[in-house]
Amino acid sequence: MAAETHEPAAQPPHSIQSLLCNPFERRPLDEQLQIKESGPDQPDIAIRRPASERGQKYKRGFSRKWYRRKAWLAGCGQVKAVFCFPCLLLKTAGADTAWTVTGIRDMKHLSEKIKKHGCSRAHLVNTMELAMLGTGSIAEQLDEGHRARVRKHNEEVFKNRHILSKIVDCVICGAFELDLRLHGDADSSVRGLEGFVASLDSVLEEHLKKATVFKGTSKTVQQELLDSMLSVLKDCILDEVHDADYLAIQADETTDVSTHSQLVLLLRYIDRHHNVQERFFEFIPLQDANGDSIVTSLLERLSTLLPGGRESRLIAQAYDGAAVMRGTKGGVQRKVLEVYGNAHYVHCYAHQLDLIMQQATSHIPRIRTFFSDLGGFSEFFSGSFKRTAVLDEVVARRLPGTSTTRWNFHSCAVNTVFEHQADLLLCVQTIRDSSHFDPQTVREAGGFVRMLQDEDFCFFLALFHRIMPHVDTLFKQLQKRNIDSVIISGIIQSFTDRMQTIRDSIPSLHGQASGSVEQQPIKKRRTLGPGEHQQLATEVCYTILSDAKDRFSFTKHLISATLLQGDLFPEHHRRFPDSALDTTVEAYPMLSKAKLKTELCLIYENNEFRACSGALTLFLFFMENNLQDTFTETVSLLKILITTPMTTAESGRCFSTLNRIKTFLRNTKTQEHLNALAMLSMEKKLVRNIPDFNNRVVERFANQKDRRAKFLYK
Template sequence: MLGKANIAAQLDQGYKISVIKHNEEVDKNRHVLSKIIDCVKFCGGFELALRGHDETDTSNNPGVFRGLVNLLASLDSVLEEHLKTASVFKGTSKTVQNELLDCMLAVTKDYIMEEVKNASYLAIQADETTDISTHCQLVLVLRYIDPHNNVQERFFEFIPLQNANADTVANALMERLGTILPDGQQGKLIAQAYDGAAVMRGAKGGVQRKVKDVYSNAHYIHCYAHQLNLIMQQATSHITKISAFFSDLGGFAAFFSRSFKRTAILDQVVAHRLPGTSTTRWNFHSCAVNTVYEHKENILKCFKTIRDSGDFDPITVREAGGFVRMMEDEVFCFFLTLFHNIMPHVDMLFSQLQKRDIDSVYIKGLIKRFTSSIQTISATLLQGDLFEQHSQTFPEAALKTTVEAYPLLDKAKLKTELSLVYDTDQFRACSGAVNLLQFFVDNNLQETFTETVSLLKVLVTTPMATAEAERCFSTLKRIKTFLRNSMTQDRLNALAMLSIEKKLISSIPDFNTRVIERFATQKERRAKFLYK
């Protein structure tokens, strides 16, 4: 027992009793704090403002957080007694809120970094935007394969920038990457995906070039969803007649939005609102085209009603008459029918490009050509429908280019393994790199086909789009609103993490206990949270 037990605890009965009382008090305090953490998690997960206009006990508007705490107190006698009698630590102050948010952010980041540490490869997605306070925010998203062989795209943080030039963005990214990938792990970063802006894609002075100078395996990926959007913009703006068609189409929603009286006629006759056209949306003009096509007769009737009713001013009557002639025009009707047939295919491609688990092999079946030779060649090596052809003539050029791009692969061993893969019918049935990787895992073939599995992990980890970064921006705009525009950067990151990664947080074992441990050791506290 020497050195393993506290002598005082063994000999002094009074000390034993004091330890028991202390631990009972710790149990109570931890129970209360866990309930408060649950309230903070709920507010953060549903992007609700924690604080109200007045948080005093007599206030009629204490905020969602205080309302939740009071609701839980009505269901939990221990919490209710604590709120009534607490004099040292009540747990509902804004200081405690901020400290708990910091601890929750730190616990979640530690969990993500532990997953990244165990992953074979890592890719990043980054994009910048301006928040409601006109501050430039750079979002960083990590993509990797978790220990369960699932593709994960994790929000890491919003990084405030003084400006959006290449040096500032690259320095901010490399500063964060230095903490995520310590010395000796630089080769783990195999891809960086951006939206294709000049600052990001510059071949000599762009962000991707500066990052690649430090992380040599970090190949640049131009987001395919952005590329498709650019293609649609070019196709609909450089052909005069098509450009005129979409310009006219955008006038429908604008016409009705300028007057509640016009909107009332639209609701009465069509019973359906007309969406506006936008060149920045993922689905471009698809909603406007489909709505006008599907409700064409009713919309035409609506314009005629406005034109012939005599209840509108001359300008409205003239514009309505112009829309009637437009909708009866053969050229307009032709383009409306044409794009109604085209847009579903574009929408399908957009939806596929925004999935988290897409890979270059899967995209190969959706897009005819790749703009990046590395992605094209790598996808060709493991494209299932080409396995039979490769078994006859091995793709030497593709293998050479792939190994040059990723020196971590053993060329001779990879060629031997791929030759076996090409000759086996079970492998040919797999569609996409994700399914093929899962096949290797399910059949315990990772040790046998080590280089092929490594190549598959590279392909799966490489992001094909930056849709997750765009989703993070949507969350940013919901969290940092006009009425909440003065929140600090740490609080913004914590609330964003609770919202974006709420599924991850709910799956972390003993999340509340980890937060309590960090909260208790953060500084000296009068309330007791640590066991003796």
């Protein structure tokens, strides 16, 4: 009976099913060469055939040892048979159809059939023709002139690849530490590096002086090299992600220096060497910064990262404070959760609650203006030693440095400006009235005088002076190691009560704001009335309450972490934390509750485990001592906790690729190849750890398109 020829989805081109459905001879040459390079598909085959010998009945099965004995054997799990790979491809007349159409299923006589087929003329012809495919005729290869031309060609390829490898090194160094510009024909840092490397490499030096066809210093070549590097790095990251048991994503809407809105996607996982990796993956351009656009882009990437059947591996998602991200009903996190059921929305340690304020300012123009004005104080005084000297003399207190990624700056700035408002007013008036400053400084000081006397600014300063301490307290309390569901619920409820108290006391802020500095009769823009102030302040409090409720609706991962905190082991030994275990299994149903409890009891009983300083330390101990098969559920829980970008501080975990990305964007010129530049800048260590990185980049570059210069060996 002929084998079924319906090709299932996602079958590799060299698989038996694919070749039966779409014969080799009908395929283009480049695909034929790719199939030849891939070699025979050799999967496990579940063949169990009854047999008998000397009155004894038994079953014969297929063993993978046959693949090692005969490299030309190919297998098909669907039809449960083995085939001859060269004969299936070329089908020379006289070939046995059992090896090319139906496949061999008789395991009892497989050894005899392989021996007979391997000696057949048709098999030898097919094997020879497959080996010669794409290499030219036999006569040509036997010709001495042809061999000489091949040797000369390959020598030129070797030289070109060496030169291109040196240029790759220069591009890498330029992306690592220097300003890599790819605009116009202006000399770039890469070109300067090429000159330096040429002084150390005579082959490159001679090439740069004499090359006419391919020099390697053009903008186009550098861009193509960047594309090739990005492709190689993303392939490596994808390989690591596919090997990881769990994955967490961080996706933040951010803006580069050219104000282009885009989504930055970061991946967190444990690699095959048991190291925690937080990788930058790519910038995703956004046409419309709405929920549907972001969801579509994210789900498209996630389908590549976690192909069919691996949806449960996504165990956490973290976003910034945008409403389209965090909404519990129609937000991005909810729509992702509908597809990836274990992808809990968590507050990422990299966000540190500054995003709640960004949410509050994103849609209220007056509040956005207030924080923009507030940040101006630090920038003004830090821009000049003379200004700082006046600040030290009059105020005797420095302002905090600006930061776009931490809540701390807003908190410290609000408190400092509020507490020293009168002194700051005197300071900027002194600068304005002084004859020792340049006109620009005097002009800017005048703006700060008007700002400190502005009723709106003073009102919002007093409002946030009340709000900030409670937000800081919330964050610090959630950082504690000894925490449970009751404590978390109480902390959030306490924060909610305080925000409501502030909202109820808004009318009293008017007297506090108006009496903080002496009002001067200067002409100002129209200020808001008490009713408008109260309305905006109420909206701010509501936004913060709403965001806090959404952001901390899932806190079970914090409770799960308490199961594996070494300082709590003595307490857990005296009284097992059943409620924390129940919460953990509810959050992560892939864990076996009974086995996990047994393993944890054993850990709690052993005093030596109490020296554990964190989840990562305990995980590495299990892996280094090959205990992962003994403590399977504990290791799985450790992987989940380590992969999740939790709020709880833990030694050795609180590094943030997200902060590095935002720093990179502030310092990078507008680039067409921003993804490649960011990847090279962020993932320096990954680039250095790929042993054949340059060769892989050169190979990818050489195969991008037909080139006049020779880069492919014959």
